[in-house]
Structures are given as C-alpha cells and as structure tokens.
Amino acid sequence: MSATFLSSEFFHNYKRNLSAIAGSAILLAFTVIVLAGPLFVAQNPYDVAQLDLLDSYKPPVWLEGGDARFLLGTDGQGRGVLAGILYGTRVSVMIGVSAMVMSCLVGTTLGLLAGFYGGRLDAAIMRIADIQLSFPSMLIALFLMSAFGTGIDKVLIALTAVGWVVYARTVRGSTLSEVQKEYVQAARVAGLRDGKIIRRHVLPNVLTPLIVVATVQVGSFILIEASLSFLGVGVPITEPSLGLLIKNGFDVLFSGLWWTSVFPGLFIMALVFGINLFGDFLRDELNPRLK
C-alpha cells in the first residue's frame, strides 16, 4: 500500500511542488502544536495558581527586560504569550475542524437528497442555500452569535449554519451527474433501496471534490472564528482562541505592548497560509478537468 502511494502520480507531483511541501510542513508543525503544545511550555495559562501579576507585560526575551521563562513575552495577567498561543491554537484548530466536519455532514446529506430526489425537495434545499449565499457569511455568523451568546458550541452551530451551503451545492452537482450513470440505474434494477444506493453507490463517488472544499474551509472557519472572538461574540474568555488573544492584546497594542497581539496574529496567518497552500495543491491534483 505504502509502496503504491510512493510511486503514485499524486506523490510524484507532490515532491515537485514547493508550495505543497511548504504547506504540509506548516500543517505538520501545527499538528504537533495541537497534539503536544502544552509540553513546550512550563506554564498552564489557564491555571490561576501558576500566574503571577509581577510577570505582567514582559517583552519577548530578545528585548530589554525579557524573561527567559517567557519566550514571546507575557500579557497583563502574567500569562506567557507563547503558552497562550499554544493552548489557543488547539481551540482554534478544534473549532475549525469540528465545524468543518459538521458542515460537511449536514451539507453532504442535504446535497445528496436534493440531487438524488430532485423536484420540490431539491428546489426547497437549493433556494435556502441561495438565500444563505446572498448574505455575507460573517454577517450571518455575527447575527447568530449575538442571538445565542458566546460559547464554543454556539460558534460551532453558527459556523455550520454558514458552511453547509458549499457542500450541499457541490454534492448536489456531482450527484446529479452520478445519478445519470448506468451503475446507479443498475443498482436500482438490482432492487436496492434508495438509502443504500445513496450511501453505497452515490456517496463514495461524490466525495473527492469535497476534500478540497473541506481543507480550504478549515482555514476560513478559523478566520471567521477569530473575527467573532475578536469582536467579543466568539469563544468565552476561559478558553481563549487565537482570535481572542489578539483582542486581549489589541487593547494595549498602541501602548507599545505589541507582542501580546502580534504573535497570535502571526500564528493565525501562518496556519491559514499553510492550509491554503496545501488546499491549492489538492485542488490542482484532484480536479479531473485540470488533468
């Protein structure tokens, strides 16, 4: 299996694509951070007992007054910025990935139903999708969050409400073309129920384009969540994501204490950049029309 992967066209193209390699290297680094982040810092930024107000607003180590314990400096509560980032990245990535999975489940299901059954169901689902698309997704998310209040679960719901549309439309399109193919007819002729036809025959054949959509969407979800948190309607203060860290630092940004918000910002940028680099590579590789 691994031998066939190493000799596959996919891997061959990957080896020659610098941006794909860079993108996956960034993603690998972030995977390590998400899985093992707390191991790199001594301080748990959420444990009040480990915080000391005397440590507040220390600059990064390479500046005058820097403290070796806090590589990227500290914030107003004496929390290490790096520790905050390592913990906050977990929250950001967890939200981005979970919301992507939820959107994918909802959108794919609706898209399959719309494409397979057509008619009124199709019209209803797709009109809702059209209405949804006519609003900026940020606006919808903001509206929902101000209605629900803050919380990770509510962020996930808001992001799903925003994100399902792209899956529904993609899946509906591919389903329409798959249903025309004779193997779907053959499955009906064999006496299979619709549910089984959809799950066993249509679904696997419409998944490929979703890989690209899902990858890029994780990036955009992380950005939306960061924006929501920055505006104060995202995650609660007890579980700060990268966006909330930026917001916390933003208040003191112009007093010269730039490190508290610039470093979380750089991390978000790097994360989304890595996701998009890799997503672009996947898009080029998995798009049959570009071959």
Place this chain on the structure above:
Amino acid sequence: MANDMTVADALLSVEDLRTWFHTFSGTVKAVNGVSFSLKPGEIMGLVGESGGGKSVVGFSILGLIDPPGRIEGGRILFNGEDLVTAGEPRLRQIRGRDIAMVFQDPMTSLNPLRTVGEQMDEMLRLHTELDARARRERCIRMLEDVGISRAAERLASYPHQFSGGMRQRVVIAIAMLAEPKLVIADEPTTALDVTIQAQILKLMRHQIREHGASMVLVTHDLAVVSEMADHITVLYCGKVVERGPTDDVIRRPAHPYTRGLIDSIPNPEHRTARLSQIPGAVPDIRKLPKGCTFRERCPRAAAICAQSEPALTLAGERAFACHFPLQEGEIR
C-alpha cells in the same frame, strides 16, 4: 403473440403500454400503445431507431420511469401479475431476482469505486439467503461461467482493471446471479468493439438458454437481433409497426420501415456503390404528424396515409401497421 396465446402461457405480456413524459415543451409519448408477449425461454428483439421508445419499454417493465415520465395506461403482466399496479416494495423484490437488466455501457454500469466481488455480493445478499462463503463460491462460479479466468482473484479487482468486453461479461454475470426469469438487455453490445460483440452475444444467448430465462433484447441493430432473437418487435415513434418470428420478418418484411432497416445493413455479398438508407429523420415526437407517423419517409405513402393511422393488422404469427404492406418477393 398476444392474441394467439393465452396470457397464462406468457412469461411477460405487455398490453397497450403507454409511457408518456410530461415536459414543458409538450407531452412526449415515448411509448404509445405497445403490445407484445414473451414465452418462457424466448428471446425477443425490440428494434427501432434512436428515440423510438425502445429503452423506455425496458424501464417501464421494471417500474423505473422517473418523473416527468409516467405509465399512463396499459398492463405489464409478468407471470400473471400486473407490474404497473404492483407498487414499489413488490417491484423491488422483483428487480434483480426475477427481472434483471444488462446495460449499454460497461464503462459506466459498474461502480468505479467498488470491487467486482462487492458488487456481485450485493446482488446475492439482497436476493438470496446464502451465507458469505456460499455467496463467494456462487460469484466465482458465475464469473467462470462468463469466461473470466482466475475468477477468485478477479473478485478483488476494480472495474477499471477490466477491459470493456470483460466488464460486460461481469455485468452479465451480475445480471444472471440471482437466476432471473427475464433479462432485459438494453443495447448490450453497442459500446463494444465489433470483434467483442459477437463473443458477448454468444455468451448472452448461452447464459439465457442455460438458465432457462427469457430475454428482451433492446437494440437498433437488426443484424444483432437476427442472430439472437426468436421474435422481433419493431417500434417506430412509440408504436409497434411490425412484429413476428425473426426469420420470417427478416426474409419478408411487411412494413416499409422494417424493410428500410434491413436494407441499411451492409451486406458483403451484395456490394453496392452506396448503402441504402431511410430518408429523413424521426419526426419530433411531441408533434407527430396526423395519420401514419412514417409516411413522410415512406416510399409507398399515398393520400390515405396522411388521413388515417394504420391499425396493427394481425396475420397468423405476424402483425404489421401499414396501409400498403409489402408483399412477398416485392422490392420496395
């Protein structure tokens, strides 16, 4: 045929079937009063040009007409049971187990993401009580039967690892797995190389005979039908224009349309400068002309053909719908 045989003798008896498609630009009467019947063990060729409603007949039998299509009238008696009124749960039992189908394009009629073994197994799981090992043995035996060597290994292969002809063999194997009484083959060799066509046809006939099944062979290719079928039913614009025993119809066609189809088969023994063809094209089925639908393309058309539509005239085992049928030995 329907009239000289009681319904009880027939495995399949289609009576005055009308399947219409209600589109925005008008009602398409794709099948408009088609009758034929099929005895157990018989192979019937359903012939006609593209757009003649041949495939729709096949899908109507299986109850797989999707909106905007609808079966508007007629009966489809299978073993005496009317499939038109049978309802979806009953039809699902019948599909695959009693009536199977072989499709035109083996490139798309197998799911590209599932192994041949999985796709065969699905059929047996659905329609038999066999356990996993028995199903596997049955699949292997079936693949060997259709001429696929190293069958046990090939079960784990994906469709793209087979050639077109081999895939069609797999499709036939899947169709025959549940021992159906009737197989509907929709242009089963059209997508294949000519050299493979003959092999596949031979295989299909062998399988049908061996399992004691019947077959409706839907095709535009009269040459294929003349090789395979016991009876022919010729469709034009959704109606039966001629039917009868194959040899008889091929040797002495009564309808000018059948004659035209026969003449447009290349015959190496009579090489002429130019292959004869039927002039014109199939009329727009939403706006069929009054009278005989074939008259605009017919060399024998006369005034009456524009006035009244010829009824299906029965003559022994033969039937035709023409005001001026060709007599024996007559050339056009």
